């Protein structure tokens with residue numbers, strides 16, 4: 001059984017830098033992270049072990065002096081509130097998320113109605129729109145009715161959105177609102193695009209795809225969706241312990257991909273377990 005890793009997979013620089021900052025010995029023992037730094041159970045465990053505290057929102061009790069904003073970002077007003085309460089704010093917002101904040105501010109300043117293509121309840125999207133008086137979030141073509149009556153819309157994307165789906169939404173806007181002026185800024189980040197393109201390529205070559213990432217990781221679920229759309233059997237797992245040998249009983253070629261918050265050590269463990277499974281007596285007899 002051949003095993004191939006997607007040419008781009010796993011932790012991106014934004015998530016890696018945020019984790020390194022949180023684990024920095026100078027702050028980790030007096031640090032609270034607001035929200036999930038990464039959607040990855042192994043990394044969350046490592047942070048707990050280092051003494052880092054985590055809360056879901058700034059409305060929860062925060063007992064440490066240092067507070068970290070995650071790579072997903074937050075509205076400026078939220079960071080200000082934390083400073084006003086006397087906390088030292090460590091802003092681990094990824095530069096590519098900050099680019100989306102800048103893009104939408106520019107669109108608003110130029111008089112466009114701001115629109116985000118993304119998941120309305122995702123922390124990154126809440127951060128992008130959190131300081132705006134008025135905005136629209138579109139997660140699929142079904143939401144386009146929300147744009148009725150608008151004449152000028154300026155559109156950005158959640159950084160981890162599928163660029164293919166964003167383009168479909170843009171096409172539909174063109175069909176349904178032919179007189180609407182549209183300014184689109186493609187803010188899907190390069191690491192996300194690289195992983196989406198790589199899984200697209202690899203899923204066409206393999207019999208089974210293993211998609212590694214947190215159960216609630218939005219970008220991992222999008223990688224899974226690419227496999228499903230290409231008609232490939234794909235299994236979404238968080239760790240090597242979830243691999244089932246029978247998944248590979250008739251597989252000649254297995255691919256591995258992983259979301260942007262999956263550490264490379266977790267991918268290595270899964271790869272090693274796949275090699276072990278491929279060499280096991282059960283499969284050798286297939």
Ligand code: SF4
Pocket residue numbers: 012013014015071072094095096097159160189190191192260
């Ligand atoms: S997925 Fe993209 S935007 Fe998000 S942290 Fe990684 S590089 Fe930054």
